[in-house]
Amino acid sequence: MPHGGKHMAATTGKKALKQQLVSFRVNDKPVELEIGSLPHQVETSHTLAHTLRETLGLIGTKVTCDNGACGSCTVLMDGRAVLSCMTLTVECQGRSITTIEGLADCETGALDPLQQSFIDHTAFQCGFCTPGMILSAKALLSDNPSPTEEEVKEALSGNFCRCISHYQVVRAVMAVAQEGK
Ligand code: FES
Ligand code: FES
Structure with a gap:
């Protein structure tokens, strides 16, 4: 021993x-x-x-x-x-x-559809909250590609924006969902 x-x-x-x-x-x-x-x-x-x-x-x-x-x-x-x-x-x-x-395509550099939609819908002002908003939306759309507006709001309810861009954010996410990208 x-x-x-x-x-x-x-x-x-x-x-x-x-x-x-x-x-x-x-x-x-x-x-x-x-x-x-x-x-x-x-x-x-x-x-x-x-x-x-x-x-x-x-x-x-x-x-x-x-x-x-x-x-x-x-x-x-x-x-x-x-x-x-x-x-x-x-x-x-x-x-x-x-x-x-x-999120962007590492070969082509093309933005993720959510990133592009945030730009198209001016869904930000200072942009500080935007990465978190986009990633929460990304997780939602992976789970539920066709959410209702209420489901988008619920999924983003933990993401705060002090510039009050919430309405444009919901529109940007809904646009991607509707386009089915
Ligand atoms: S910095 Fe993480 S929740 Fe606010
Ligand atoms: S865009 Fe400024 S905190 Fe959201």
């Missing part, structure tokens, strides 16, 4: 030395980050919003309240809308994240 005990201690020691990583995909590209407290590492307390903006430079994701109340930090996780300020980066292991930077 003393032999076995020594062996276990050695194995545990080796494991402790191994760098812990968190791996996931962002906009279809693999991302692998070290977990730790050094400046280039991800701390276990870091939110996905922080990592996207500060570590990966994807500043299209906006942070307003940083408290789950405004929806401006919305991104897609495996196709579902999540608040990136309320999601820890270490919870993203194995997940696929889509940010506003990942």
Whole structure:
């Protein structure tokens, strides 16, 4: 038994030395980050919003309240809308994240129909809430390609706009739904 005990201690020691990583995909590209407290590492307390903006430079994701109340930090996780300020980066292991930077066609550069419709309907003023609005709408249309106006309003009810662009937003989303793109 003393032999076995020594062996276990050695194995545990080796494991402790191994760098812990968190791996996931962002906009279809693999991302692998070290977990730790050094400046280039991800701390276990870091939110996905922080990592996207500060570590990966994807500043299209906006942070307003940083408290789950405004929806401006919305991104897609495996196709579902999540608040990136309320999601820890270490919870993203194995997940696929889509940010506003990942919506346009990466080969042609063509905007996603929702992005184009927001432009066509002037569905923004300052634009700060827009990435979150578009990603919430994207999740809705993936689940329900023909929503009613009420369903659009419900899906976007967690996304706040201080410039009062709500009516144009609903029109922009309904236009995409009606065109069936
Ligand atoms: S910044 Fe995440 S909900 Fe407001
Ligand atoms: S367009 Fe300014 S916050 Fe919505």
